[in-house]
Structure formats: structure tokens, C-alpha cells
Amino acid sequence: MSDERANLIRESFRRQARACADLGSPFTARLCTLAAERLTDDAKVGATVLGWPGNPEGTGDALALRLAGTLHALVRSGQDPALAAVYPPQAIDDDTLWAAIEAAMRRDEAFMLERLKSAPQTNEVRRSSAVLPGFLTIAAQTGKPLILSEVGASAGLNLQWDRYSYTLEDFHWGETSAVELAPRWEGPPPPQAAIDIIERAGCDLNPLDPASQDDRLRLFSYIWADQQDRLDRTAAALEMATDSGLKVEKADAIDWLRKRLTTPRPGMAHVIYHTIAWQYLPPALKAEGEALIAEAGARATDAAPLARLQLEADGKPDGAAILLTLWPTGETREIGRADFHGRWVKWVGWEQA
DSSP, rough: OOHHHHHHHHHHHHHHHHHHHHTTOOOOOOOOOOHHHHHOOHHHHHHHTTTSSOOOOTTTTOOHHHHHHHHHHHTTTSSHHHTTTTSOOOOOOHHHHHOOOOOOOOHHHHHHHHHSOOOOOOOOOGHHHHHHHHHHHHHHHSSOOEEEESOOOTSSSGGGGGSSEEEEEEEEEEESOOOOOOOOESOOOOOOOOOEEEEEEEEEOOOTTTTTTHHHHHHHTSTTTOOHHHHHHHHHHHHHHHHHHHEEEEOHHHHHHHHHHHHHTTEEEEEEEEEEEEGGGHHHHHHHHOOOOHHHHHHHSSSOEEEEEEEEOSOOOOSSEEOOOEEEEEEEEEEEEEESSSSSEEEETTTTT
């Protein structure tokens, strides 16, 4: 590998460290920083990381998060007790932590090399806090029952957003639930509207089964090890999904969308939505998907409206944009912004946007 390539990868780890610190995970930030400073190509795992041929950035192959998730999988599976002994909640100095990681890279080489091939997969439940007000807005604007179609649904945890309870400052929504979401809220309350969900479906290239222990391990491994609240919340949501029999379809997003969008939905509002997922589609597929949705929007009527609700990065520093497009008018408005993990929501609303 060239020094130039290795330095580029080290810098991507440093950027990921800053992002993790901003998102409240000092341990993962520390792990990424240590890897940037101390990783060598003496062992195969280190050589694989430093010679990574793809895009190492978080919006590409997310290499730093692949490594962090691989190490966390070793800890959570019980496969490497020595590594687990230096993980949260233990307080360990940098030298001890890195020594344990280096030992794991040699001891668990085969597992780590195989796991590094897999892209990180999360299903951040708190993102439902950002889309709930969007769904309330759609219901208020259309007055129709909803059909839900989620792209990049993973294990489907944000496909069951209506089964959680919410406290959005003084606004409360939902029945008593094992998953309670209370982000820091700024702005007016979301609209009051009755929500009636007629059908829900989601797709993912690699859907995770909420009932599968292996799939649960995969999901948990990509949640940062010092964020126990996220782990607990995800575990509760997985139990709810398992009890309901919720399953996500294994499908290419564009093929799946094409089928979903060609089915007539008279008397209902069809909502296409995605949270921090669209950005990972290759540019050509993204363009194809945009065209498909626009074509379906052109066929929408007041009696059978179409909506697209997005929580996606837009290059601005203040979290991700909550965008809503409503057809038949085709108007798009930024109705708010939210933290990537749903810790806060800055709400504007459709009328004020």
C-alpha cells in the first residue's frame, strides 16, 4: 500500500472520530482516533484497513464504522472475553485499550476480515421522532388513511413508528409503549391529525429479521458500545417487531419502488419515506429512483395523493433535513431538521416552511 493511501484512510478515521464525539460517543471517537494514530500493516487486519481500495468515508464504505462494528461484535458475541474486558463500562487507558485491540486483530483475524466486507447496518429508532410529525402533517394535509413504503428499512424498526410513544415538548402522541421517544424539541407543536395506517411495507438489500439472534447481533454491533440507551431502545423495538411478525422484503430499492408505485391507491395517501438511507444509493440508482417517484407523483390526484418524506443529510452542518413533498401539487418544503440519531428535532412545519 502507498503511504498516501494509508494517510487518506487515517484522515477518514479522524473525521469519523469527530462525528462520533458530536453524536455523543466518546468511546467510539477514541477508538477511531487510536486507529488513525496507531494502526499498522503488521497484521492482516491492519493491512486490509490501511490498504482499503474503496471510499473509506462515512458516506461511502464507512470503513471506520466497519472496524468499530467488527470489534463490538466480538465483544457482544462473547467470542473475545479479553477484548470485552476493556470495553465500556470499563474505564481503561489508551495503551491498554489499543493493546487489547491489536491482540484481537491477530486472535480473531478470520472473523474480522470477513466482517469488514459488510457495510454497517443500523436501525436508529429515535429517527421516528423526526418522521412522526411529517406523517401527522401528511394526514392533516390529505385527510386520507396512509399506505407506508419505507426504502432501506433494515429490520423495520422505523416502519412501526406508530407503535411508539412520543413526548415532543408539550405534545404527546401514542399509547403506552415499551419504546418512549422524547427528543429535545424546538418549534411549534406538530399538527393534530388522526392517523389510520392501512398497509405498511419496507425493503432492504440486506433485511434483518428481528427474531434472529444473528441479525440482532449485527444490529447491536453497529450501535456504539458506550451508548447503552440506544442498545436498550433497539432491544425493546426488536421485541415489538418480533411480536408483530413484522418483516422487511429483500429487494433492490428501485425495483421495489417501481412495483409499489404502479399499484393504484384510491382513497389513500401513499407515503414513500426513508431515513439516512437514500444517500447510500449509487448516483445512477438515485437518479432512477427520483424519476420513478416524480412519474408516480405526476399520476397522483387529490383522491389518491402521493407523499415523499425524507430525513437525509444535505451537506449542511445542522443535522439532517426533514423534507416533505406532496403530490398532486409536487411542492417540496423543508419542514424541519433533526439530529442524525434523533436526539433533537427543530420543527418548522408545512405552513411555516
